[in-house]
Amino acid sequence: MVNITCRVLSRPAINELPTIYRELGQDYDERVLPSIVNEVLKSVVAQFNASQLITQRENVSRLVRDNLIRRAARFGLTLDDVSITHVAFSPEFTHAVEAKQVAQQTALRAAFLVDQAVQEKQSIIVKAQGEAQSALLVGEALRKNKGFLELRRLEAAREIAATLSVSGNKVMLDSQSLLLNVAGNDAKDILGVSK
Structure with a gap:
């Protein structure tokens, strides 16, 4: 579950005021804005997965702003500012993300340990080859002198x-x-x- 807080600064279009008051009443902003904000947020958020909501927050905010401006214009409202002020995820999702990060770090550590073991093995092989060569040279030196x-x-x-x-x-x-x-x-x- 995603909890998003959206701030909207709006005003009625001056040439649409008579229509707005006649069709929507004086509480036009309380009747229209919550429903279109929820509708637009749900439609935009559905296009992204949870991690993209964080990593592509600017893109999400732009889509929300563009869609809200279009939807509000149908009701004679002008939106001066639209911004996503807060994005929060459910505790279950947060724990799942943390568990995934821990698993990735564990996998990277395991890969590092494997690489380290391979390098140690190579080092031991090179050392053994050097000692074998040294033993051959010592044996040859003993035979000659x-x-x-x-x-x-x-x-x-x-x-x-x-x-x-x-x-x-x-x-x-x-x-x-x-x-x-x-x-x-x-x-x-x-x-x-x-x-």
Whole structure:
């Protein structure tokens, strides 16, 4: 249900005054205007759905004004101003519109989450491909150069030592636990230490 308030400013056409008083009486405005306003409003509003009444309010107002001016002229009335001052809908319709908006927002959020999941999946795939390529390159480097493994051990030991040095705890570790393997044959060969 739509509740519309329409303001109409009217006056009788001067040359039609005798006819208006003879046929309609002195209360011509109370007898004619309410009926033609209701008739015109119903016919114009029927052409639009509820959301269009809001979005196309200017068009609705223009149609009401044009139709009322034509209808009032038949009764010898001149309309100076016609305007729709208020449009309200029933609480059921208002709740239905709100529910529809909530559903649309939920659907948009779901679509966003799906897009986000697809992007995360792509990111994971790219990361996995990068790690696989890295593993292949590390394996190839190990086969070609034995010093690469020792370099990795030294880098790991340096990272462990750096982490432990900033720690507030006092820790005593031997070179074996730091993965230095200083006593190992490969390390001695690389460092040039005799066996």
